[in-house]
Structure formats: C-alpha cells, structure tokens
Amino acid sequence: MAKNEPRQHTILITGATDGIGLLLARAYAERGHRILATGRRMIADDMAYFGLPNITYIRADQSDPKQAAQRIATAMYNLGWKQLDLAVLNGATGWTGDPAAETPDEIRKQIDINLTAPILLSQALGPWLFVNGGKLALIGSTAIVKGQGAFATYAATKAGLDGFARSLRSEWQDRAEVMIIHPGPTRTGMHKKVGLNLGAAKAFFMSPKRAAKAIQRAIRKGDGKRFVTRGYGWGSIFASAKEGQL
C-alpha cells in the first residue's frame, strides 16, 4: 500500500457542492492536491464557486447511478489522470417522517443516491485505485448503530454501505484501502433540505468544519471503520496535515 508521502494526490469527492463534501474539497485543494468534485447542481464557474484553481467540478446526478458512475470515470479520463489516490464517496440524500408514510419514489431515490451510486462508482473506480494502492472512503452515518425511526430508509442505505465496505475491504485488501467513516450528527444543510427543524438539538451537533477535519484524520490513519463522534471531533483539533499530505 502506498505511503502517505507528501506529493500532489488525485482526489475525487462526491456531493462536494455543500456541507462536509465542500469543506473536504477545499481543504485538500488548499494542500495542493488535484480535486475532481461532483454534485447534482449546475455550476457555471468552478473557480468562482470553489475559490481554488485546482478543483474541477462536474455534474453527476446520483439518482441515475449508472450514468453518474460513467460521467465521473469519463471526467477522470478527460483530466488525464492515470491513477486515483483517494475517493471520498460522500454524496447522499435523506427523507424524514413516519416510515409508513414514505412513498415508493422516496425509498427508491434514497437507495439509488446513497447506496447503488456509491457501489457502481466503486466498481468504476477500481482500476484507477489499484494503480497505486489508493484509498476508497465511504461516508456512512452513526444512524446505523441503533437505527432511526424518523430516517428509516436513510439509516438502511448507510448500513448497506457499512456492510459493503466491510466485505470489499477484505476483497481488495492487497490492491486498495477501503474504509467506512460514520460521522455523527453534524450541522450541515442536509436537515433543512429534508424539512427537519432541529431547534435546540443543534447545540449538540458537530460543526461541519470539525467533522471535515476529523474525517481527514480518519482517512490519513486508514482505519477500516471509524465513528466520527463529537469526542473524535474534539480529538482531531490539532490533527493538521502538511502541504502535500492527505
């Protein structure tokens, strides 16, 4: 497996238009890496949106998993990348409410975006990752631990990623490093997007900045499975990487 030597790495980050994905893209770009950022939005001017020249954005809507995987692979080819050092599959969506009220379309959409897309994407990325023992980091959620009555399908898709990562880590053990990182509740725009008003509970949530920092630490360390709780977030305050490191 490749050492974490300082150099320019090639990094793919999905769901990079908001929240943790956006912070990760900027943090890695600031350390001199080349980033391919993806999301569902149309962005006319990458430079104006991300503020850094080494981030390239392409639109890849994960609600069509096969097409999204193809678009991302094509974009890497067009960038002239010969290998991929790190992929953070972070893009996800949610729905909240009584699980009995969840319509077939809502269920299908979450499964496509949160589970099928990362799986098909992992398959497309394999050959790129194998070149130099790259890292594949799947982003889950601590919701999988006890289940979540108000986010039943969301929790299920994240548990699916957990099981997928566990088995794939073993399958790919000599070729690439597969990880699953489960962030705890974080103050990102996701809750608002799915129509959930957090109120006072927000005070107990991690800031997206700290979550992003903790996730970078977990990726550097390369744990197979890591719960990014508030405690781990606090523990990551001084875990800064140098120029050229992941």
Place this chain on the structure above:
Amino acid sequence: MRALITGAAHGLGRALTEELLEQGHEVLAVDRDTEPLDDLAVKSRGACSVQLVDLANPNSLERMLVGLWEQKFDLVILNAGISASGKFEDIPSAAYAKLIAVNLQAPLVLASGLVRRGAMNNKSKIVFISSLSHAVGYPGASVYAATKDAIATYAKSVRKPFRKHGVGVLTVFPGPIQTDHADRYAPPGAKASRRMEPEVLAKLILKASTGKTSELYPGLTAYFGKLYGRFAPQMATKSMRKAIYEKLEDPVY
C-alpha cells in the same frame, strides 16, 4: 390467519407456505415463477392463492401493491431474495441494480406500503429476512451483504414507528440453508449437508413470529456466527474470506 409470502415458489418461501397451509392458515403466495405453486393452490382447495410478481420490476411491484390494499394480513414474510457471488469487479452493474431492487427496494416498498394503506391487521407481524452475513461479513458477495445489512437496520428503525400502527417486526438472520438457491451461489466443494433444512428453519421462523422476539439467529451455526462476529468482527470476516472469497471461481449472478 392470513399470510403473505414473497419468493414462495422455492426454498425457504416454499417451506414457509407449506407449513402455514398445514397449520390451516390462508396464504397469498407471491413469486416471479408461479408454476411450482400451482399444485399447492389446487391441493389447498383455495387456502393458497398465487400471484405472479417480478419484484425486480417496479411497475410489477406497484401493480401488486394496488391489488393488496383491499386485503388484510396478519403475517407478512418478505422472504424473496437473490444473490450475486464472485469478485466485486467481475459482476456487471446491471446485476447489482437488480440485486438491490429485489433484496432491498422491494421489501421496503412493500412493508411501508402495507402499513400505510392499513393492509396489516392489528397485532400483525412483518418478518424481514436478513442474513448471518450481517454478523460476519461476506467477501465474495459484498453487494448481497450490503442489502442484508440494510434490511437489518431498516427493520431496527421501523420497529417503534410500526408498533404505533399495531404492526410488530421480526428480523431473521439465517446461516447457510439447503436450497437450490444456495447451491447455485456457493463456492465449489461446499458441503450442502451442513446447511440448515428449509423445513426446520420455516418452523423456527413461524414460532418466533408469534412471540415477542425481535431478532432471530436460527440454529447453532447462526448463534455461534453471531457471537464470533460480535467479539471478533475482523477475524470473522477473515474466516469468511477463506471460506468463500478464496474459493470462488466464475461469478454467478
């Protein structure tokens, strides 16, 4: 009692259907291949009705759901499942899409739809079939493992909300079963005699479905598998790698 069984034509589904009919209950048996069910329908003199549904096809699934709103069930066993075994990168993406549709999407759509439309009687039960892979991992069938972990967590999540609708939830984590399905996906040389007989498993599931159990690891293999996975999760996955992944030949999907 009136029951709905998906994947009722073969293996565990068939054993469940036969056992329920034996006990004098009514069964709506659903499968994409209904021919093997015809003899049961005739023999049961109407207690067993059969419906052709392809759970991989969302339109077929939705048509079935609309037909179910008028009915009432006391027991629903979401048993239908397929697999895809082989190295992760050797299986075409279309097979993964189908696997996820049948093993994950269909049970979620069915469970929430039946509860939402009031097709479940008060004090009824929905049974989800996960897998022992939830405890030990499954290198060589990583997407199958993903769907079964997802089912287990979905079941855990809906337990409380469904209880408010009068519906209980049971999750089953079976180890290897002696079925044609298992023979198809198992690596060459695997011993069928060490797997559980579907008739035995069917009895255990039906017994648990009448009680308060929320999770069932049936039989000794599943029980020890669960312990192994809990106390030495990494070692358990390593053992599975040795038993399955390293013996794989051509992918089966």
